Amino acid sequence: MNLKELSEKLGLSQTTVSRALNGYPEVREATRARVLDAARHYNYSPNSRAKSLATGQSMAIGHVVPTSSTHEMVNPIFADFTAGASQTYARHGYEMVISTVLDGDEEKVYRKLKARGTVDGVLVHAPAMNDQRLSFIEKLGLPYAVHGRVSDRPEPYCWLDVNNRSAFRTATEFLLDLGHRRIALINGREEMDFAYRRRMGYLDALSARRVPPDPQLMLADEMTEFFGYRSAMQLLALPRPPTAFLVSSMISAIGVRRAAEENGLRLGADLSVMTFDDDLSYLRNGADLPIFTAMHSSVREAGRLLAEMLIDLIANPGGPRQTRLLEAELKIGRSTGPVPFAVRSA
């Protein structure tokens, strides 16, 4: 069933039917009702390709996900973020188009997306420090919104980010208040902008208390379970091991917990662990009492909001670039406690 057939059934022109369906005023209400009824009855939906071609809008938004051929890491927050974004898209009649791309092929993919008219805009994930992509996408003239920020980018652009710096400052202060002085930072890869900001927050808090940072205690890598485990095993074997761990993700924190367990250390008593909780749906941080003391911010909500901002930008390309900084919330759980007496007195 297409527009032509539908209009023939109704004894109307395609013009009138199209206008009736799209809410234009040049059609009598009685006629519009008749058209809508018929459309429902015949299960008519306009062909999206034809519509796109005619309007010049694709009503789709692209997410380009980098996938290295070597480590094949998929960001664990990706699923929840896109689920949030997708809800917004659905509400506004947009489709979500996802492409994975090998490192280095990114520009080619963005260029194609633009040239082929596949999408009306793109959502940029996981920006690195001084990310090259943004100025490239900007030059292409493709509307875009960034999940995170790019340091050293003076040009305005549309972004939404968690205040990673203040979150990690708060977390570090919390641990300092408990008496911890040797606090390990298990961070994400520090070429990533968010990881860099987190380290800054951690250092802010240390220097405010005149605690000299120990480079031995600061590790950074892909935030897997195994990285958390390996880092903790290594640090706990030091002559003067850390008494607290600040871990950039729940997944890695779980690895830290495993290492603690193997060392016979009880969380919250012998060892304190804090983490950043993205509120992943399959990994909720406890129902009543949180498993981990954590800085908490829903990545799904971030997806919903940022999608909204991008849609606004597409609708209003000349408008100002919206930005939004979310504050993470401290949630105290069972994984932290005061420095053990043995260490304190040592």
Added chain:
Amino acid sequence: MNLKELSEKLGLSQTTVSRALNGYPEVREATRARVLDAARHYNYSPNSRAKSLATGQSMAIGHVVPTSSTHEMVNPIFADFTAGASQTYARHGYEMVISTVLDGDEEKVYRKLKARGTVDGVLVHAPAMNDQRLSFIEKLGLPYAVHGRVSDRPEPYCWLDVNNRSAFRTATEFLLDLGHRRIALINGREEMDFAYRRRMGYLDALSARRVPPDPQLMLADEMTEFFGYRSAMQLLALPRPPTAFLVSSMISAIGVRRAAEENGLRLGADLSVMTFDDDLSYLRNGADLPIFTAMHSSVREAGRLLAEMLIDLIANPGGPRQTRLLEAELKIGRSTGPVPFAVRSA
């Protein structure tokens, strides 16, 4: 830059340029080379909407992800599965379109996808027992492939599945061989087809050894960390607690480990835990020695393969429905061991 402009620059007709680009034989090789050069030079990519309209193919495949408004659960394997599928799509020039949908609206979404010509086929996730979707999609005439199977469906359809039954039979036998008799099953929701099959495999092994199943030891729910934790806490508090846990997902197994830890039980010594390892990229089951003894099968590889099968089906709609059953592999880790002596002698 569109086809018209490109052909004008070349002094050729649109027909010839189109044919040159699409590899048709009616064009001289010298001309084709000239056209390809120009296309590269001007960064020309054909508008995908126009192409779709002309060919009737959308070169896109839909993934419809159910999202309940109440629990908002995103399947943790989703990201890895789609990453795999997406690689295949990219290789074949397909786009991946993802829609989330609230419970109950599924038929509407599939119908729209078909009527609007947004996709050439769909990939069906997480089929339930006797899933209604398949016959509906079949009736719509939309090519589809299923990740998993649907019991009690006599009609042929394209699917790829892990042999869940044999995997859980093997796992249970492994635990029985270690002397365990009270083996808990922490399963996914048993309306889901895969969970039902897993339970069957578990029961197969028990009955082959004449171990009567204890309904108290069989729990099923959404496979979150918390569900694993809560289940284990509950079961370990029984008068005669299980000595082994067979857990349907790594995430829940991590929850079980947390419960074991809180009860002061060492994995592999005081308590055995086995799980199913989908080889998620952010949750690799150990580098050298696996954390958990597990049945192992890569869900990313599943995505790659199934996408390939769906593309075949779209290219050859009259052809036979391909099916594929993957066997999971037993990987022995540190989380299992013989029944503790205290229990054995009790």
Added chain:
DNA sequence: AAAAATATCCAAAGCGCTTTGGGACGATTC
């Protein structure tokens, strides 16, 4: 009652591509 304004509808062009049905030309065959 005539003129102007408004409401309601339609024919046709156009979005950028593919594909059908030739046409022109040189090479081959009889």
Added chain:
DNA sequence: GAATCGTCCCAAAGCGCTTTGGATATTTTT
């Protein structure tokens, strides 16, 4: 030398929609 056959190219139709620029009734205004 005419008929046949490939080779190489083109004009135009068509995919299903939106939208422009009227056309025709119907009201409203003067």
